[in-house]
Amino acid sequence: MFDLSRFLRLARAQWAEYRRTYAWFLGIGIIVHFVLLLVLLSGNRGYTLLTVDGQAAFYFVGLFLTAPLFAARYFQAMARRESAGLLLMRPASKFEKWLLAMAVVAVLYPVAYSLAFYVCNAPAALYAESAAAFDAAMRAKEGAAARADSMAWETYGLFLPWSEFESWRSAVALALVLTSLQAFAVLGSLYFRSFPAVKTVVVAFVLMLFLMLVETIGGGQTALFKGYWTHSRELVAWQQWFFPVAWFAIPALLWLASLFALGERGVA
Numbered sequence: 001m002f003d004l005s006r007f008l009r010l011a012r013a014q015w016a017e018y019r020r021t022y023a024w025f026l027g028i029g030i031i032v033h034f035v036l037l038l039v040l041l042s043g044n045r046g047y048t049l050l051t052v053d054g055q056a057a058f059y060f061v062g063l064f065l066t067a068p069l070f071a072a073r074y075f076q077a078m079a080r081r082e083s084a085g086l087l088l089m090r091p092a093s094k095f096e097k098w099l100l101a102m103a104v105v106a107v108l109y110p111v112a113y114s115l116a117f118y119v120c121n122a123p124a125a126l127y128a129e130s131a132a133a134f135d136a137a138m139r140a141k142e143g144a145a146a147r148a149d150s151m152a153w154e155t156y157g158l159f160l161p162w163s164e165f166e167s168w169r170s171a172v173a174l175a176l177v178l179t180s181l182q183a184f185a186v187l188g189s190l191y192f193r194s195f196p197a198v199k200t201v202v203v204a205f206v207l208m209l210f211l212m213l214v215e216t217i218g219g220g221q222t223a224l225f226k227g228y229w230t231h232s233r234e235l236v237a238w239q240q241w242f243f244p245v246a247w248f249a250i251p252a253l254l255w256l257a258s259l260f261a262l263g264e265r266g267v268a
Helices: 004-042 046-050 052-074 081-088 094-140 144-155 168-191 196-218 220-226 237-267
Strands: none
Touching (some): 004 046, 004 094, 046 052, 046 094, 052 168, 052 196, 168 237, 196 220, 220 237
């Protein structure tokens, strides 16, 4: 079912065929990021949006927008009958193809995204820190009343992803939410034979409305479930074991469903 040498050959073939596609995807993201930063820094005191917290907002919004999009495009060849046949006939098991997809989508893409993010963010953050320090020094000369404002530059600096997590629990929560979105996008791209992107978005929208309804009806229970990793609250016995199991079961079942969907495509 799994052969390491065969898996590595599949990975090399995947890289050789799609490395330009991956590079273009990240390159477009860098261009969009650069234009956005250029617009911000061209404004009056636009650097104030590039505090550490501001950079964190740009980072996580970009990650949660692009990661599912990249995941949905991984099996884009399945949308065309001729390319789907070539992909399915590659000398590798369904499990190896699925495992490579999960490794690229869930592990390698966040790393590549982080490196691409710093191509523009690092110089912009250094510029914002310098501009804030200079502005603070100028304001300090205006008198004692401005000295409190002159210390605002201390909130500037280079954002590091792990510095935004209060604890390992908040990092686990974010990782589980992210991989759930990625798995859902991969599942949609494999399950739907025609117009997979459109149908996946529609299903996601309907599911979001359903979850909002459940949250309205569930009240405190859904709030406790959503805040399980980030809030230390008193839980009853069944919640102490059910909440963590559900948090891990949701992405696991989505990834497992994508494996079966890939197998069904092979049978068809």
